Amino acid sequence: MSxxxxxxxxxxxxxxxxxxxxxxxxxxxxxxxxxxxxxLSGRAELPAPRRATMARLARPRPAGDAVPEATPDDDVxxxxxxxxxxxxxxxxxxxxxxxxxHGGLAVMQALLAALAALPGLRPAEPGEFSRRAFENGKMDxxxxxxxxxxxxxxxxxxxxxxxxxxxxxxxxxxxxxRARLVQALAHFEAEIDFAEEDLPAALAAAARTAVxxxxxxxxAHLADRHRGERLRDGLEIVILGPPNAGKSSLLNMLARRxxxxxxxxxxxxRDIVEAHLDLxxxxxxxxxxxxLREAAEQIEAEGIRRALERAERADVKILVLEAADWPALxxxxxxxxxxxxxxxxxxxxxxPPRAPATYNDRPVYPxxxxxxxxxxxxxxxxxxxxxxxLATGPAPALTRTRHxxxxxxxxxxxxxxxxAPEAGAELAAxxxxxxxxxxxxxxxxxxxxxxxxVIFRDFCIxx
Numbered sequence: 001m002s003x004x005x006x007x008x009x010x011x012x013x014x015x016x017x018x019x020x021x022x023x024x025x026x027x028x029x030x031x032x033x034x035x036x037x038x039x040l041s042g043r044a045e046l047p048a049p050r051r052a053t054m055a056r057l058a059r060p061r062p063a064g065d066a067v068p069e070a071t072p073d074d075d076v077x078x079x080x081x082x083x084x085x086x087x088x089x090x091x092x093x094x095x096x097x098x099x100x101x102h103g104g105l106a107v108m109q110a111l112l113a114a115l116a117a118l119p120g121l122r123p124a125e126p127g128e129f130s131r132r133a134f135e136n137g138k139m140d141x142x143x144x145x146x147x148x149x150x151x152x153x154x155x156x157x158x159x160x161x162x163x164x165x166x167x168x169x170x171x172x173x174x175x176x177x178r179a180r181l182v183q184a185l186a187h188f189e190a191e192i193d194f195a196e197e198d199l200p201a202a203l204a205a206a207a208r209t210a211v212x213x214x215x216x217x218x219x220a221h222l223a224d225r226h227r228g229e230r231l232r233d234g235l236e237i238v239i240l241g242p243p244n245a246g247k248s249s250l251l252n253m254l255a256r257r258x259x260x261x262x263x264x265x266x267x268x269x270r271d272i273v274e275a276h277l278d279l280x281x282x283x284x285x286x287x288x289x290x291x292l293r294e295a296a297e298q299i300e301a302e303g304i305r306r307a308l309e310r311a312e313r314a315d316v317k318i319l320v321l322e323a324a325d326w327p328a329l330x331x332x333x334x335x336x337x338x339x340x341x342x343x344x345x346x347x348x349x350x351x352p353p354r355a356p357a358t359y360n361d362r363p364v365y366p367x368x369x370x371x372x373x374x375x376x377x378x379x380x381x382x383x384x385x386x387x388x389x390l391a392t393g394p395a396p397a398l399t400r401t402r403h404x405x406x407x408x409x410x411x412x413x414x415x416x417x418x419x420a421p422e423a424g425a426e427l428a429a430x431x432x433x434x435x436x437x438x439x440x441x442x443x444x445x446x447x448x449x450x451x452x453x454v455i456f457r458d459f460c461i462x463x
Contacts, residue, residue, distance in 0.1 A: 008031070010120055011030055014108060024103035025098055025099070027091075027096060031094070032120045034046050034095055047082060052100070056079055058114075083097070084097055141443055142174070161231050161399065181432060189429055211417060215411065218414070229398065238289060238314040244291070249369045254279075287310055321345055407442070409438040413431045416431045417431035
């Protein structure tokens, strides 16, 4: 049994999530994982790797005791499965043992207590299994982040994005860019440092051309309107309109529950009420706001201020107006009507809306929240708008601020390199090194020796 990354401690934790269930999984990782499996299962030898084996799990007896022929019933924890994953063919790259047992709270507490009683074992800290997997080269940082996102995914689109990232979509993109930068840097430095060698002509010029192409690709990747981050966190939709137009009722209709208080008293909604929804497979955060009007008192005025502030940063705005008031549009709503808004004419059961059926060449959506008339058309339009803002296309999307910051650092360094005069070749080369390191930070791979490897492989200098 080996310890691939030199971790001295063996860790354990429930790997199947909190709460009661039919089955629970406890994972043990580290140099003493195999010994723990043998001690708890009463086996003299480890089972065959990666094969589920029936096991009668019991509290460990004092070290040095012979394996008993029969374990007292009071010491038996559960009848389950034990699986052995020897290093390096495991999730963490270390020796790993897994126990699949019944998911009752008492079973889990007894099993965890039995593991804690073994010398050299301790409970794992949050994320420690994934950290060891990264340290042992089983995954890069983007894959670890994708795994965390997959566990937290609540919608189909989030699942697809996180699974793609965990499978290495971002790593392949960024490592590809980094490899091209390393090669450009190697060629650029080769012409500087080995000018007397018999090298291909105009290496530095070719490197600049390659860097310019990379600059354009990274800039296009960054100009994505934060689609990946929005998909992780949820698209922000805010409902705006005058008092009693039906904003809270619309929130409840979309949420399919009584998320907001509905009242005929104007000004009932003072603060922002949020609901997290799955809309056509996409995550959205829907916010109900205070009615827009001349405030009667200070608290309502603060609510209106917050509503307008939320509207400024919202991805989509739903503007709600009573059908009886159409086609007049209050000034505060007219100022908010743009390509990121949908105009809803509510309460059509009381009075059908008058013409026109559009506003600024965009359709309006007659709706009766009470009867449901017009609901399907409105929800379809809203879903289409959300999908258009979150669809990521064939290329993997940026998903975290950390990635964006590193790419912006890399892009800035590339811009400085391309703007540098030819006389300052040494300083320009340093900008390429900075750009390369910035890309390496995303995946957790920063290796300055790569440049030398490319130089000697491509040009055989010094032979």
